Amino acid sequence: xxxxxxxxxxxxxxxxxxxxxxxxxxxxxxxxxxxxxxxxxxxxxxxxxxxxxxxxxxxxxxxxxxxxxxxxxxxxxxxxxxxxxxxxxxxxxxxxxxxxxxxxxxxxxxxxxxxxxxxxxxxxxxxxxxxxxxxxxxxxxxxxxxxxxxxxxxxxxxxxxxxxxxxxxxxxxxxxxxxxxxxxxxxxxxxxxxxxxxxxxxxxxxxxxxxxxxxxxxxxxxxxxxxxxx
Ligand SMILES: [Zn+2]
Numbered sequence: 001x002x003x004x005x006x007x008x009x010x011x012x013x014x015x016x017x018x019x020x021x022x023x024x025x026x027x028x029x030x031x032x033x034x035x036x037x038x039x040x041x042x043x044x045x046x047x048x049x050x051x052x053x054x055x056x057x058x059x060x061x062x063x064x065x066x067x068x069x070x071x072x073x074x075x076x077x078x079x080x081x082x083x084x085x086x087x088x089x090x091x092x093x094x095x096x097x098x099x100x101x102x103x104x105x106x107x108x109x110x111x112x113x114x115x116x117x118x119x120x121x122x123x124x125x126x127x128x129x130x131x132x133x134x135x136x137x138x139x140x141x142x143x144x145x146x147x148x149x150x151x152x153x154x155x156x157x158x159x160x161x162x163x164x165x166x167x168x169x170x171x172x173x174x175x176x177x178x179x180x181x182x183x184x185x186x187x188x189x190x191x192x193x194x195x196x197x198x199x200x201x202x203x204x205x206x207x208x209x210x211x212x213x214x215x216x217x218x219x220x221x222x223x224x225x226x227x228x229x230x
Pocket of ligand 1: 057058061104105149157
C-alpha cells in the first residue's frame with residue numbers, strides 16, 4: 001500500500017499510518033486557517049481522538065476475526081478511514097464475514113453509548129457548544145461512524161454485511177457481484193453528495209469505494225464459479 005509508518009503494536013497487531021494521512025491535518029489547518037492557531041490546535045487534538053475511535057473500530061474487526069482463528073496482518077490508518085488486513089478468511093462462512101464486518105461499527109456504537117452515558121450523568125447538553133466540547137463531538141462522531149459504516153456500499157462494512165446476507169441465497173460469486181455493483185452506485189451517489197455539500201472527504205471515500213468495488217468485482221469475475229475468494 002505504499003509507504004507507511006509503524007506507530008505501535010497492540011494485542012499482537014501492528015498499526016501503521018499511511019503516508020497520505022498527512023493530508024488529514026493539512027485539511028484541518030486549511031479549513032480552520034481563519035480561526036487562529038488556538039482553534040487549529042484544538043481541532044488537531046480532536047482529529048487524533050477521532051482517529052483513535054477509527055483505530056478501535058478496526059480492532060473490533062481484528063478481535064472478532066481472531067475469535068474465528070483469522071489473523072490480522074496489520075491495521076493501516078488512512079485519511080479516509082482504517083483498514084484491518086485479515087489473512088485467510090474463508091468464503092464458505094458468510095456468518096463469519098457478517099460478524100467480523102459488524103464488530104467494527106459495534107465498537108463505535110459502544111463508544112457513542114459511553115459518551116452519551118457520561119453526558120447524561122454529568123447533566124450536560126448533547127449539543128456541541130464549540131470545538132472544545134469533546135464528549136459531545138465524539139458522541140456524535142461515533143454515532144456517525146456507526147451509521148456511515150453500515151451504508152451497504154461494498155466493500156465498506158455495510159456492503160460486507162449485505163454480501164454475507166446475500167450469500168445465504170446465492171453463490172459467493174453472485175453475492176459479490178450484486179453487493180459490488182450496489183456499492184458502485186452508492187459510491188457515485190457519495191461523490192455527487194460530496195460535490196453538492198462541498199465535503200471533500202465524501203468525494204474521496206466515494207472514489208475509493210468505487211474503485212475498490214470495481215476491483216473486487218473484476219477479481220471475482222475472473223474466478224471460476226466454484227472458487228471465488230473473499
Ligand atoms: Zn470497518
